[in-house]
Amino acid sequence: MASLTSHIHCQDCSMSSLCIAQPLDNDSMVRLDTIIQRRKPLQKRDLLTTAGAPLQFLYAVRSGSLKTYTLDDKGVEQIIDFHLPGDLVGFDALADGHHRSFSQALETTMLCEIPVQSLDDLASQMPTLRKQMMKLMSSELFASKQLLGDLNNRSAQQRLAHFLLTLSQRFAERGLSGKSFRLTMTRADIGNYLGLSVETISRILSALQTDGTLAVKNKLVEIRSLDQLNSLAGH
Amino acid sequence: MASLTSHIHCQDCSMSSLCIAQPLDNDSMVRLDTIIQRRKPLQKRDLLTTAGAPLQFLYAVRSGSLKTYTLDDKGVEQIIDFHLPGDLVGFDALADGHHRSFSQALETTMLCEIPVQSLDDLASQMPTLRKQMMKLMSSELFASKQLLGDLNNRSAQQRLAHFLLTLSQRFAERGLSGKSFRLTMTRADIGNYLGLSVETISRILSALQTDGTLAVKNKLVEIRSLDQLNSLAGH
DNA sequence: CGACGATTTGACTCTACTCAATGTGTGTGG
DNA sequence: CCACACACATTGAGTAGAGTCAAATCGTCG
Secondary structure (H helix, E strand, O other), X not given: OOOOOOOOOHHHOOOOOOOXXXXXXXXXXXXXXXXXXXXXXXXXXXXXXXXXXXXXXXXXXXXXXXXXXXXXXXXXXXXXXXXXXXXXXXXXXXXXXXXXXXXXXXXXXXXXXEEHHHHHHHHHHOHHHHHHHHHHHHHHHHHHHHHHHHHHOOOHHHHHHHHHHHHHHHHHHOOOOOOEEEOOOOHHHHHHHHOOOHHHHHHHHHHHHHOOOEEEEOOEEEEOOHHHHHHHHHO | OOOOOOOOOHHHOOXXXXXXXXXXXXXXXXXXXXXXXXXXXXXXXXXXXXXXXXOOEEEEEEEOXXXXXXXXXXXXXXXXXXXXXXXXXXXXXXXXXXOOOEEEEOOOEEEEEEEHHHHHHHHHHOHHHHHHHHHHHHHHHHHHHHHHHHHHOOOHHHHHHHHHHHHHHHHHHOOOOOOEEEOOOOXXXXXXHHOOOHHHHHHHHHHHHXXXXXXXXXXXXXXXXXXXXXXXXXX
């Protein structure tokens, strides 16, 4: 009998199109699969990475979600990113072999664990894998820099609209509903990430609910008018 | 006779410690050197990259400086980054082989031109080069994400203090003075980058001048009290 | 010298923050 | 299974920091 832990392989993984495995032919994917382990699921609030800890694995999110954050001089949390299924966690540690941030599960979360040493070996043999890693990092890099400009010069409403649209797109890319989804992070997390206070987040969500752009029920968000939301984000 | 264009080689380049060449042994550096060309200097306002254009080269800044920006739906400039000597320009294009942003010289600027195709070939033969590229991207990625958090939750004064400190450090790393340097970008550029209005930048610079933290004379900035500036950035 | 772009400074306004109180949901232990 | 506790969320009132608009000055380049 198979054990209870997941035995889905890269070849069958629904996330493979977003994952590091995306451009690989079947044979390469099988080789990648052999180095990847599946981890016991993380429970809500469990830490996946700790700043300063040596890098051993990169992680791919299979299901669930995480937040990545740093602590500033005063020990205040600064949220850097949210991770959804298909995302890779740990790139920031490639620079010097140590994680630079904390990653914490926002809900029960399943992961693939990729030993960096083996990945590196594979990458040196497989140019496609090497290029794919570069591509993923390049995309993330641009997205991150772009976001900086996007957020900096925009109002609270624009920021939140942009955030919701980005989430929506990411869910859609992952084969989930982009119209209606659950915010696994708290309002405080969103505020921290966007540089807004909890109260502002709450007020804007209420306002968007009132004007019919959204239907919000606790953590559940339904986008009622995508056009409306788009035009709010654009200004 | 040697031509008038620069013939400095990677082996002799004062920027090599920051550059892609950093961890390479002498032999590898010579090989890298053979694929790198030197470009005619860019004049102020010249474009180095254009969003949408196919990626052919990565560039390393030898002297001078550039700004990288995108244009939003309304054609409004969004500054994403400033590049100083030793920085690499073009990583954002690795994702799909097309540049995603514009890069414009802020002053007369000298560059090394690195053909991506050849770089890729070299990287596949030289694991150190491959790792160094990953490291550079990883560092940039983290810095960019960190910056997002840093700026988002901070006041105008904190942002500007942080910006000046970062510039100071970067100049120092490049063997230039970190105490006293020239802002090659306009106040408007700084404001755009930090998400502040020109007037706010100007007012804060004046205030920092008045309280003795800085001496500002047009584009020239001298840091009078590093401690003061540090504590302003920290809050 | 003249023109234009960049910078500074002032006055007023408004957005988003803080503080405060209340409401809602979740989870734990008796 | 219920009750209580605590974390999360909403809403209101007042305030402050940064934006906008406007005008004057400075600097640079032709």
